[in-house]
Amino acid sequence: MSSEPEVYIDGQYYPKSQAKISVFDHGFLYGDGVFEGIREYNGVVFKLKEHIDRLYHSATAITLNIRLTKEEMAKAVVETLRRNKMKDSYIRLVVSRGVGDLGLDPRKCPKPTVIVITGTISIRAGNATETGVTTMFSWVRRNTVDSTSAEVKSLNYLNSILAKIEANACGVDEALCLESNGFVAEGVGENVFIVKNGELLTPPSSVGALAGITAEVIAQLAAKLGIKLTVTNLTPFMVFTADEAFFTGTAMEVVPIREVNKRQIGTGKPGPVTKKLMAEFQKVIEDPTQGTKV
Ligand code: PMP
Secondary structure (H helix, E strand, C coil), X not given: CCCCCEEEECCEEEEHHHCCCCCCEHHHHHCCEEEEEEEEECCEEECHHHHHHHHHHHHHHCCCCCCCCHHHHHHHHHHHHHHHCCXXXXXXXXXXXXXXXXCCCHHHCCCXXXXXXXXXXXXXXXCHHHHCEEEEECCCCCCCCCCCCCCCCECCCHHHHHHHHHHHHHCCCEEEEECCXXXXXXXXXXXXXXXXXXXXXXXXXXXXXXXCHHHHXXXXXXXXXXXXXXXXXXXXXXXXXXXXXXXXXXXXXXXXXXXXCCEECCXXXXXXXXXXXXXXXXXXXXXXXXXXXX
C-alpha cells in the first residue's frame, strides 16, 4: 500500500492522487448520480445498512441500476476502510451514471461508476456544540417534490450550495432552506428540529427534505426518553418563537442553533432538550452495535 490513502473505483484501488474518473462521466457532466456520506466511529461504520438502503432508494428514484448487491457495496466500504487503516473517518460513497457521450441521455451510459472515498470531514467550528451555530433563512427555495427533490441524495447539490454561498456572504454559519410555500425544509446538508414546551417538531420529507439517518436516531432517542415528537410543517414564525432549535446530520451530528436571521432562538444557549439529545446521541455513536464493524 502506498502512503497515500486509496480510493475504490469500480473494484480497483488507486492512490488518492491517481484516483480519477473520465470527463465523460455523467456524474461530472450532468450531476447524474447519487451518493452517501457515512461516518465510522472507533472501527464501526455507523448505520451502514441504513446508508446503503438510502443509496439504493436514491438510485431507484433516478432509475440508476447499481450492478453491485447491497452486500457487495457494504463490503467495498469496509474493505476500503481496512486498506486505509483509517479511524474515525468520513466515507463518501458515490454512484454516478457512468461514462456516456456529450448528450444527457442516460441510455448512452452503459455502466455506473462506483466510488468509495475515505477521509475526514470538518464542517463546524470546534466549539459549535457549546455555543450553537448562527443561521439564516435563505432566498434559495428547496426544489419541489416533483422536481429534483432533496429526498433524493443526488449529485445535484447546487440548490444547497447556493444557500451556503448566501450564508457565507452574510457571515452566518449555516443556511435554513424554505420550500416553495414558505415552510421550513432543512439546512443545506442537515435536518432541522425545534423544541416548543419540551416537545420536538421537525418537518416531513414531503417538503422536499432528505430523510436523515441522524434525524431518525433522534426520533428513536426521543421515543426512548418520552419526548413527544411531531412531524409537521414548520413556519418561520414557529422557528423564531421556538424555545430551542438544532440541526442533525452525519457530518454535523447534533448542533444547537442559537440564531436565525440575527434573532436569538430561546436563550441563545443550548437548551435542556437539545443538550440531553446531544449527550444521548454521543452514547449511540459510541455503541458498537449501531453499525458494521470494519
Ligand atoms: N439533508 C440534506 C440535504 C443532506 O445532504 C443531509 C446529509 N446527508 C441531511 C439532510 C442529513 O442526513 P443524515 O443525517 O442522513 O446525514
